[in-house]
Amino acid sequence: MGKFVKGIIAVTLLAFSGLSGAQQVLDRVAVVVNDGIVLESEVEQLVQQVKHSLSQSGTQLPSDKVLRIQAMDRLVLSELQFQIAKRMGITISDQQLQQGLTMIAQEQDITVDQLRENISRMGNDWDTYREAIRKEIAIAEAQRATVQRRVYVSPQEIDNLVDAMNQMSERDIEYRLSHILVGFRDGASADEVQATRVRAEQLLERLRDGADFAQAAITASSGPRALEGGDLGWMNINAMPTLFADAVRDKSAGDLIGPLRSGVGFHILKVSEVRGIQQVEVNEVNARHILITPSIILSERKAHEKLVELRESIINGDISFADAAREHSADTGSAALGGDLGWAEPSIYAEEFRRQVEQLPLNEISEPFQTQFGWHIVEVLERRQLDATKRSQQNYAYQLLFSRKYQEELENWQQELRDQAYIATLIE
Incomplete structure (x- = not known):
């Protein structure tokens, strides 16, 4: 999720349609988009946001007509992508939303509470802002799920680029x-x-x-x-x-x-x-983890509670981390190795997992945290710094x-x- 946080900040703060202190009683449909709509109020709010942003940067404003055309195009594209996300069954949980808000706040070097205060001080509604973020995350997930399947990088292309970069x-x-x-x-x-x-x-x-x-x-x-x-x-x-x-x-x-x-x-x-x-030198971590995947019979809450219990049992010495991973982890590849993930660069992991292995003290088991794969606990065993290798x-x-x-x-x-x-x- 972290790879698109900056994009979410740029787009959502611009396209955020919760500017209203006083809500309009009547609204009109500006654009029909398949079975969805873009409202006149959304277009007007985005135009006003763009005007404010451009005036702050000192850029000369184009005409309102031009801004409206660009705003409608942005909102139409957003609606089309959101329709795809809904069709794919993509839903963003409150936990994922909170992670997104946390990362947005971190990008601005503030806390989530300070982010909320900033949004309110601008005259915006926090709940509406949160739903706008939820929508942008869903769109980003739909983009990734759809576009990644269309991208193929061959080993020959990689070797050619490595050779070119070396020269x-x-x-x-x-x-x-x-x-x-x-x-x-x-x-x-x-x-x-x-x-x-x-x-x-x-x-x-x-x-x-x-x-x-x-x-x-x-x-x-x-x-x-x-x-x-x-x-x-x-x-x-x-x-x-x-x-x-x-x-x-x-x-x-x-x-x-x-x-x-x-x-x-x-x-x-x-x-x-x-x-x-x-x-940039290469930093690697040697970590192990346990993954619990929610399912129809195992809710998000139960998955979280199961990891809390496992963590306590490991810390108390009732069971070793390796044995707990072999018995309970849904990551079958690492479970067979006692949860061992081997040496790897943190950047290869999902955003929240990456953040955990980068910040967690050595030999300390994390609190349960969530990624798109499920709920994890992780322990970093070693860290090292390497010069660039062929693999990197x-x-x-x-x-x-x-x-x-x-x-x-x-x-x-x-x-x-x-x-x-x-x-x-x-x-x-």
């Missing part, structure tokens, strides 16, 4: 990119594609003449970060979509790139900043390749959702 110093450089997508519809004719290219080239010319990139992104981009001024954040060149990487290589801060054609439109990039990366290089290469392909497939999937959906705008 080049590009992994020591990061680029902060801004992005504009001038899109065309799926199945567009050659004339439509050419007209889109002309619009992109005209826009690029205005940018070269000094037009503000962030405002242009908000006004004209159909990319996923349009309302953030097109800011894609910091990326290593190997983590970028291939189309971007080939064009960005060796570029300097301030350079404009494009238009670059893809399957969804023409892309314009701006290199906002460039920085070097220091080599391969893991690093895999993550870069997966991230690149995941983003490409996510955009393709989102475009497919739009193309296949019934969308009727009732209020312009």
Whole structure:
């Protein structure tokens, strides 16, 4: 879950529709999205949030009409993805929601109570905010479940990238990119594609003449970060979509790139900043755990209680950790080894599991905690720090390749959702 916490912060604080201190008595349907709707109040609230965010950053505001179009597009895409999440039966428990809120607070270096105070001080309703977070987590789960199946990274690709990284110093450089997508519809004719290219080239010319990139992104981009001024954040060149990487290589801060054609439109990039990366040493932990998986006959509460009892029995010496794992753990692979997970980098684990093994004192058994796999207790036996090895290089290469392909497939999937959906705008 932690991998999308920053995205949740960015999107939910922007798209959060609980701004109202005084609720409107009457509301209207702005857009029909399949069997769902987007309300006029949601559009208006998102527009106001964007205005507030842009004014705080000093970015010149585009017209209300442009903001409304972008806001409706954001809300329609959110509704489409949430419909998929519901169709997949994805539900976010209160425990998972609390973990999400905790991580959001940690990203802002505050407590959950302080987060709640901040939300209330802005005139927002805490319960509505929590449900907005629950929805964003469900959408992220649906994205992951759907898009991961579309991504395949071959061993040959990994080896090729490792070889390339060993020969080049590009992994020591990061680029902060801004992005504009001038899109065309799926199945567009050659004339439509050419007209889109002309619009992109005209826009690029205005940018070269000094037009503000962030405002242009908000006004004209159909990319996923349009309302953030097109800011894609910091990326290593190997983590970028291939189309971007080939064009960005060796570029300097301030350079404009494009238009670059893809399957969804023409892309314009701006290199906002460039920085070097220091080599990071590899930290590994040797841990063991016990997993209890809730089921129809074992509720979440009972699973938690069972682990509490097991933990007490282990601490009291009534049973060894290894024997308890062999007898009770639902992770059959590690259970046969007494719960032993061996040496591994914490980053390979689910977010909450990673946090536990990174922070837990040695030879101390954690309190029961929950991940998407069920309820765990974990004990860290040893820690060590290593120089980069071939295995870690391969893991690093895999993550870069997966991230690149995941983003490409996510955009393709989102475009497919739009193309296949019934969308009727009732209020312009």
